[in-house]
Amino acid sequence: MRPFDAYLHAILTEGEAEARRDRSATIEAQHLLLAVAAQEDTAPQRVLAEAGLRHQAVRVALDREFEHSLSAVGVSAAFGLPRSSVLPGRRPAMGATGRLALERSFASAARKKDLRPAHVLVGILHAEVGTVPRALALAGVDRAALLARALELISE
Template identity: 65%
Template sequence: MTSFDEYLHTVLTEGGGEAQRDGSATIEAQHLLLAIAAQVGTEPQRMLASVGLDHQALRDALHREFEHSLGAAGVSLAELNVPRAQGYRRGNPNVGASTKLALERGFHSVARKRDLQPAHLLLGILRAEVGTVPRTLVLAGVDRAELQATVERALAAA
């Protein structure tokens, strides 16, 4: 197993834990992003931290995105009596569509699998044009294009 394979396994496992804590039956890109932010000392985690996104800041931004999305539909989270997610209890969450797309985007950015680095996973997530992650980054005040360019520069220099 390569170091990238180990990193990917760790992020997918942690992402599964994040999905379960959210009560989600699927591991989505936002769960991977939370897992990446939790991998202290890794290059992708440092890149997120450089724009103010540690694990808690990212979780807070995801909550704001959830509230904002409900508001766009005319629903106020404050007026709802929504119970806190109790976690998904039926086995491990499946890999969701946004995760599959992020993996494809990250993997297709290299010619050979052996060239994959942890930052490729972050790059695959950041390249999403629509969805929860791009909306969350906007609400967090993060310039997604600039963060993506930072990741690309780091990968080019490696």
């Protein structure tokens, strides 16, 4: 397996686990971002960490976005929501935003053999609207600067 294929496999596997943890039926862009942030000793993970986005910080930012979005319509997620059981064998499917992020990743490389781990992060960061850019903005992260840094990784 090429290094990129192994990396993509790790991202998809971890993204699926993140979706499960999130009680989500689908793997969305935010689950892929969490997966990227969890791949220790990879260039995209270091770029995120340099921007203050270690795995736990991404999770905190996403939780904050959820609470912030609910509060805009007067709803508080602060009440103690009982945790429901999860079906062990159920596999989350790729969701619309997850698919879009991957499509943008692949489209950002001229040829398939040029794909590198940073392309995945680039694909995720390309989204201008939705949960991920909102979470980054709320965390005070400059998405455009982060995207520029990820693009630098590709050209290095």
